[in-house]
Amino acid sequence: MARWVASAAVLLFVGLVGLGQACPAVAVVIPETVIIERVPRPIPDPAAETAIIKHFLDYGFNVVDLVQIRVLRATQAGMSDLERLVKQALAGDTTAIRALAVRNGIAANILVVGEAVSTVTVFEVLRIPGQPRVQDGRARVEVRAIEVATGRILAAEALHTGGVDFSAELAGKKSLERAGDKIACTLARAIAQRYPLPARCFQMCTSPAPTFGALDFENRSGVWIRNVDVGRLFATATETALSERGCRTTRAMAADYLVESIITDWKEIKTPSINLPLLDLFFQGIACWVTVDVRVLDLGTGAFRAFEVLVNVSGMEIFGLRFGASPRDIARAVGREIANRVCRGR
Numbered sequence: 001m002a003r004w005v006a007s008a009a010v011l012l013f014v015g016l017v018g019l020g021q022a023c024p025a026v027a028v029v030i031p032e033t034v035i036i037e038r039v040p041r042p043i044p045d046p047a048a049e050t051a052i053i054k055h056f057l058d059y060g061f062n063v064v065d066l067v068q069i070r071v072l073r074a075t076q077a078g079m080s081d082l083e084r085l086v087k088q089a090l091a092g093d094t095t096a097i098r099a100l101a102v103r104n105g106i107a108a109n110i111l112v113v114g115e116a117v118s119t120v121t122v123f124e125v126l127r128i129p130g131q132p133r134v135q136d137g138r139a140r141v142e143v144r145a146i147e148v149a150t151g152r153i154l155a156a157e158a159l160h161t162g163g164v165d166f167s168a169e170l171a172g173k174k175s176l177e178r179a180g181d182k183i184a185c186t187l188a189r190a191i192a193q194r195y196p197l198p199a200r201c202f203q204m205c206t207s208p209a210p211t212f213g214a215l216d217f218e219n220r221s222g223v224w225i226r227n228v229d230v231g232r233l234f235a236t237a238t239e240t241a242l243s244e245r246g247c248r249t250t251r252a253m254a255a256d257y258l259v260e261s262i263i264t265d266w267k268e269i270k271t272p273s274i275n276l277p278l279l280d281l282f283f284q285g286i287a288c289w290v291t292v293d294v295r296v297l298d299l300g301t302g303a304f305r306a307f308e309v310l311v312n313v314s315g316m317e318i319f320g321l322r323f324g325a326s327p328r329d330i331a332r333a334v335g336r337e338i339a340n341r342v343c344r345g346r
Helices: 001-019 046-058 067-071 075-092 094-101 170-193 230-245 327-342
Strands: 025-029 034-035 039-045 110-120 136-147 153-165 211-214 256-272 283-298 305-318 321-323
Touching: 025 046, 025 094, 034 046, 034 170, 039 075, 039 170, 046 110, 046 153, 046 170, 067 075, 075 094, 075 110, 075 305, 094 110, 110 170, 136 170, 211 230, 230 305, 230 327, 256 327, 283 327, 305 327
Parallel strands: 025 110, 034 110, 211 256
Antiparallel strands: 034 039, 110 136, 136 153, 256 283, 283 305, 305 321
């Protein structure tokens, strides 16, 4: 009986010690700006910051609300002061770090601080009267996680990404939100590696899968098809194939990886399908060889990988109608081959 009581006492002591290890308080401050037609517009309700806070809470972090930051964001002068403090904190000013991280006189343990900007360009000449046009925003977020007590940098991350909407303002906001979504897990892992977090304070996370988009193909083959936009047809077929293969797809400028392609060669051979006089004018076999140079560009880093795709598509032409070797059939074959190379292992 005495042994059982002693064991219970030990377990109780260990439990109390474990409960006493409070999760460190984390504060997140990331001022944001959306630039539309070269006009910068500070955002009082930041999207990237909100996204990071949401994910941190999901991971088990103890995220604190900084009332003084909300007060600063309520006025234009306050927004300017906030941007000044953030720049000073990023430069290592410990006074600015504590000014940002304090809440009710008590400083957070970790300050995640940074800057975010999104650029949206609206091409009015491309608008179709009476129809909305999807706008593309591109965002960059740069953040540092700083130990408030010492000024030690725990993590530094940066990321580019895009977002789309019918409104230019919302396209910019969505690109910032996606940037926060994509950087949160990487940032959390880096913090956990360099700061003593109890196990219950951080649940493992998974970074979002990258997205892919395709620009219209450039046609240098010398083959032109009446009433067919070959470049758009091949790009659409490639996006479809990427999606079917398991890659996440989105509009080209909102993607993480961009597929750029050039049709360099297009050869076609017709042979009689029925070896009878005159009938070979109406029934012919067709074989097409198409060569495409492909580059997969990482929009975040500018790095790319290149490869060549060669497809052979055969079919038949009956009274001028093609079966199995139409431009759409060729585009699908090219798209599948590109998707097989791009999505391999995903």
